Amino acid sequence: MINDEISDNMRLHGVLTKEKYVKHLSVDCTIFSVQDARLKVLLLNWQDVEYWSLPGGFVKEDEDLDEAARRILYERTYLDNIFLEQFHTFGKVDRTSLKLSKDFLKARNLTFPDDHWLFERFISAGYCSLVDYTQISVFPRYNNESGKWFDLDKLPKLAFDHKEIVKKGSEYIRKNIDTQIAASNLLPEKFTMNELQSVYEAVLGENFRRNNFQRKILAMNFLERLEKLYDGSANKAPYLYRFRDVR
Amino acid sequence: MINDEISDNMRLHGVLTKEKYVKHLSVDCTIFSVQDARLKVLLLNWQDVEYWSLPGGFVKEDEDLDEAARRILYERTYLDNIFLEQFHTFGKVDRTSLKLSKDFLKARNLTFPDDHWLFERFISAGYCSLVDYTQISVFPRYNNESGKWFDLDKLPKLAFDHKEIVKKGSEYIRKNIDTQIAASNLLPEKFTMNELQSVYEAVLGENFRRNNFQRKILAMNFLERLEKLYDGSANKAPYLYRFRDVR
Numbered sequence: 473m474i475n476d477e478i479s480d481n482m483r484l485h486g487v488l489t490k491e492k493y494v495k496h497l498s499v500d501c502t503i504f505s506v507q508d509a510r511l512k513v514l515l516l517n518w519q520d521v522e523y524w525s526l527p528g529g530f531v532k533e534d535e536d537l538d539e540a541a542r543r544i545l546y547e548r549t550y551l552d553n554i555f556l557e558q559f560h561t562f563g564k565v566d567r568t569s570l571k572l573s574k575d576f577l578k579a580r581n582l583t584f585p586d587d588h589w590l591f592e593r594f595i596s597a598g599y600c601s602l603v604d605y606t607q608i609s610v611f612p613r614y615n616n617e618s619g620k621w622f623d624l625d626k627l628p629k630l631a632f633d634h635k636e637i638v639k640k641g642s643e644y645i646r647k648n649i650d651t652q653i654a655a656s657n658l659l660p661e662k663f664t665m666n667e668l669q670s671v672y673e674a675v676l677g678e679n680f681r682r683n684n685f686q687r688k689i690l691a692m693n694f695l696e697r698l699e700k701l702y703d704g705s706a707n708k709a710p711y712l713y714r715f716r717d718v719r
Numbered sequence: 720m721i722n723d724e725i726s727d728n729m730r731l732h733g734v735l736t737k738e739k740y741v742k743h744l745s746v747d748c749t750i751f752s753v754q755d756a757r758l759k760v761l762l763l764n765w766q767d768v769e770y771w772s773l774p775g776g777f778v779k780e781d782e783d784l785d786e787a788a789r790r791i792l793y794e795r796t797y798l799d800n801i802f803l804e805q806f807h808t809f810g811k812v813d814r815t816s817l818k819l820s821k822d823f824l825k826a827r828n829l830t831f832p833d834d835h836w837l838f839e840r841f842i843s844a845g846y847c848s849l850v851d852y853t854q855i856s857v858f859p860r861y862n863n864e865s866g867k868w869f870d871l872d873k874l875p876k877l878a879f880d881h882k883e884i885v886k887k888g889s890e891y892i893r894k895n896i897d898t899q900i901a902a903s904n905l906l907p908e909k910f911t912m913n914e915l916q917s918v919y920e921a922v923l924g925e926n927f928r929r930n931n932f933q934r935k936i937l938a939m940n941f942l943e944r945l946e947k948l949y950d951g952s953a954n955k956a957p958y959l960y961r962f963r964d965v966r
Binding site: 560564595597 | 778781782783784785809811
């Protein structure tokens, strides 16, 4: 375990030294899921560091920004093959902190000279996705790192401007809820109107009247109602629906 | 005029040499307006260059990304004090072209060494706005540059990935049409339902039935209907509306 940790840190040092990255540019991912009927966000924490942060990383010189986002998310969480959308780029001059950057590295026994590009200004492209948290079995990748889902109004101390990034990310998810839910695998392929309503309510954090919800959702025309199969019992099973292709 | 042009070019050379910019990062602005009942986009062209391009520029080391976008737009077009929103960041590896970058500079009699940061990879943050084109009296800033409004389906040859940026920008404007129109000054402070409908139709590129439009718009609850003033004539004047604050 200790050996694993040392080799982890050495690997990270090697990567940050040898790989060619686009300076000044990072990616941060806000990954949301629904648990206990609430919208949650995935945060990572390195042992002995007070601040939690979003899964993030740097863009290689020879890779597209979108490609980098997918790679970074996979490297930090093993999440793969999900509907990942860019939502906003964060570019305030003072959004990162030299001290905190150094603390992060110290927690891994890594040191870099003060003039290393790691300590320069970073602009960060935010990507987001809504996923089924039960599909994440192994995360995160590094040994002394832990990951946890947090309620949006019970966030821990967050590094840099990550609180703002989480806020913007959740706004984007809520604004684009129809596409996001259809792409998220939060529901089985066929689902009832009640199941769909529960997910909408969790993501938006509000409750709807059943009739209103059904009327509005059906008016949007992205659901397909399936035929009931007559199974001999009294015909009280609810209708099942599935998404038309909305991506 | 010739002297102006030389001093323009010298000033630009000085700026690109002496000012400290964040490497690898640029801003491009898609500015839309309505003319002849059509949505148009503002493009700039330097004399003797085949390609048109969006008003864009670089981010200074000591300025926020949003601040940079406002400054750049002002410097290129004198547009000021408008509702400018970031909509997407463009990060494909090969989105710019070394040859075209050099052609742009050659058109201004500027040369830089091949290893200058101007010729490295650039990631560009796209900003957009919907404006009243009649409020733009003087543009653009440089002498041998011209600006023109183009129909979205009659675009000239565009530099780099600017065609894609225009497309994404117009999608953003259309998706956020309510906020954009309210913030745009395209309408006077008080307007009729017909005037509002014309602007919606121009921006979205489709026609609506009058009753449907009125019903849907009023259901969204961002308009305030004003009292009719009785002026002694037969009371046939249409109702006037104004926007509630939606920003």
